[in-house]
Amino acid sequence: MRVDFGKLSRKGLLGAALIAAGLAVIPFTATTTGLRQSSQIVISVLAVLGVNVATGYGGMISLGHGVFVGVGAFATGYYVDGLSLPWLVAIALGALTAALSGALIGLPALRIKGIHLALVTLGLAIVFQPLSKRFPKITGGVSGTGIDAKFVSPSWWPSDTRMATAVYRYLFCILVVGIALWATWNLVNSRFGRGMRALRDNDTAAAIYGVDLVAARVQTFAISAGLAGLCGALQVVLVPFVSQEKYGPQESLVIYATAVIGGLGTIWGSVLGVIARTVVGAVGRAAAEVDGFGLIGEFLDLLDEAPFVFGVGLILLTFLFPRGLAGIGRRKQAAD
Numbered sequence: 001m002r003v004d005f006g007k008l009s010r011k012g013l014l015g016a017a018l019i020a021a022g023l024a025v026i027p028f029t030a031t032t033t034g035l036r037q038s039s040q041i042v043i044s045v046l047a048v049l050g051v052n053v054a055t056g057y058g059g060m061i062s063l064g065h066g067v068f069v070g071v072g073a074f075a076t077g078y079y080v081d082g083l084s085l086p087w088l089v090a091i092a093l094g095a096l097t098a099a100l101s102g103a104l105i106g107l108p109a110l111r112i113k114g115i116h117l118a119l120v121t122l123g124l125a126i127v128f129q130p131l132s133k134r135f136p137k138i139t140g141g142v143s144g145t146g147i148d149a150k151f152v153s154p155s156w157w158p159s160d161t162r163m164a165t166a167v168y169r170y171l172f173c174i175l176v177v178g179i180a181l182w183a184t185w186n187l188v189n190s191r192f193g194r195g196m197r198a199l200r201d202n203d204t205a206a207a208i209y210g211v212d213l214v215a216a217r218v219q220t221f222a223i224s225a226g227l228a229g230l231c232g233a234l235q236v237v238l239v240p241f242v243s244q245e246k247y248g249p250q251e252s253l254v255i256y257a258t259a260v261i262g263g264l265g266t267i268w269g270s271v272l273g274v275i276a277r278t279v280v281g282a283v284g285r286a287a288a289e290v291d292g293f294g295l296i297g298e299f300l301d302l303l304d305e306a307p308f309v310f311g312v313g314l315i316l317l318t319f320l321f322p323r324g325l326a327g328i329g330r331r332k333q334a335a336d
Contacts, residue, residue, distance in 0.1 A: 098229020
């Protein structure tokens with residue numbers, strides 16, 4: 001499989017160039033803390049991309065992808081610390097573990113879909129926190145657990161300072177996310193991807209044309225969960241600590257909302273959604289520091305609250321841009 005660059009619009013190429021330029025500047029302007037935060041923003045694209053694969057391309061609404069992020073993080077921490085596996089192996093196995101859990105959870109999608117599947121995945125997100133407390137050896141129980149193994153740069157990379165190490169982790173995260181975006185782009189434009197979209201649009205017609213409904217649904221959910229699990233694995237790389245507190249139901253809803261804001265059924269939507277979430281959050285924090293605007297100031301303070309921001313964002317975009325940010329000024333296409 002390969003990327004057909006003919007499918008990329010001029011706007012898409014320009015957007016990619018601008019994002020690449022922005023990512024290149026960050027290491028020269030940010031502190032080590034800022035670089036870690038930037039890395040966390042970059043890897044969050046993976047979780048949103050996972051929702052996009054399941055919902056945007058596969059037509060299966062998932063409100064529980066924060067669970068797969070948690071599974072990837074817990075599994076990676078256990079593999080690298082508990083089993084002393086190399087980091088790259090642990091990251092790959094962490095994503096694979098999330099993918100396998102996604103395949104199991106995707107089985108209900110064989111019988112239910114639409115709002116009922118959404119409720120099942122939301123229920124999963126609700127029970128994940130209390131359930132994870134019951135496995136303290138892996139999750140650290142109530143208080144979480146630190147990862148003793150350190151993700152260090154290779155010998156050929158200068159690692160004499162914290163900044164050099166932070167830059168290496170930042171570049172590593174960008175590389176992994178870039179490969180994941182490239183692989184997903186190829187996937188959705190492959191024969192399997194066309195089958196996914198056919199399943200989303202009309203499963204009866206897809207079955208008539210030879211799409212294996214069972215395999216397609218399970219594989220789609222597994223791939224989407226694996227992407228989210230890869231996000232969790234990279235979270236452990238950046239912050240060597242795992243805790244069930246990070247993976248509450250709200251986290252799953254924020255991931256889904258980000259995908260909707262960016263635009264479902266488009267690779268670019270995953271990136272644009274994360275950018276929009278980051279920009280709005282930054283504006284909210286800046287506005288929260290401004291005083292003297294009375295009721296307007298109180299409203300601006302709310303911009304620093306993630307639930308408020310995403311609630312308002314979803315309402316506005318539902319009315320103004322039903323196809324999300326990626327759909328602005330674009331004609332309807334079969335695939336992005």
